[in-house]
Amino acid sequence: METGKELLTIVVQRKDGDKALEAAFKSGAPGATYFYGRGKGVREKLGILGSFIEAEKMIILIVAEAGKSKAVLDGVVDRLGMAKPGKGFAFIQKIDQVVGFY
Numbered sequence: 001m002e003t004g005k006e007l008l009t010i011v012v013q014r015k016d017g018d019k020a021l022e023a024a025f026k027s028g029a030p031g032a033t034y035f036y037g038r039g040k041g042v043r044e045k046l047g048i049l050g051s052f053i054e055a056e057k058m059i060i061l062i063v064a065e066a067g068k069s070k071a072v073l074d075g076v077v078d079r080l081g082m083a084k085p086g087k088g089f090a091f092i093q094k095i096d097q098v099v100g101f102y
Contacts, residue, residue, distance in 0.1 A: 005095040006069040010060040010076055011039070012088035017058030020076050020088075024060065027075025028068045034060045057088075063101055066094075 008029075012020045014036060021032055038055045064072055069092050082088050 023079035
């Protein structure tokens with residue numbers, strides 16, 4: 001069954017979380033769920049530069065129509081400068097089935 005929906009997962013430094021949410025909503029996100037976590041690995045690999053990356057993260061989940069998810073992702077990437085190392089990462093996954101999406 002094709003749902004036509006995609007899941008955007010966005011992981012950013014906790015201090016950038018509100019900016020990411022604002023950018024997502026401005027870019028057409030219908031809603032979002034977020035929670036907090038800790039990152040490990042990249043900070044250690046970057047050495048001295050890694051000290052500028054916070055371990056505390058905000059993980060944002062957004063379900064959007066397949067035709068709109070890329071625009072939402074692009075809006076967040078542009079607003080936070082996520083093309084630079086240490087600014088977070090994001091990805092889109094196809095959703096095969098969804099229940100309770102309003």
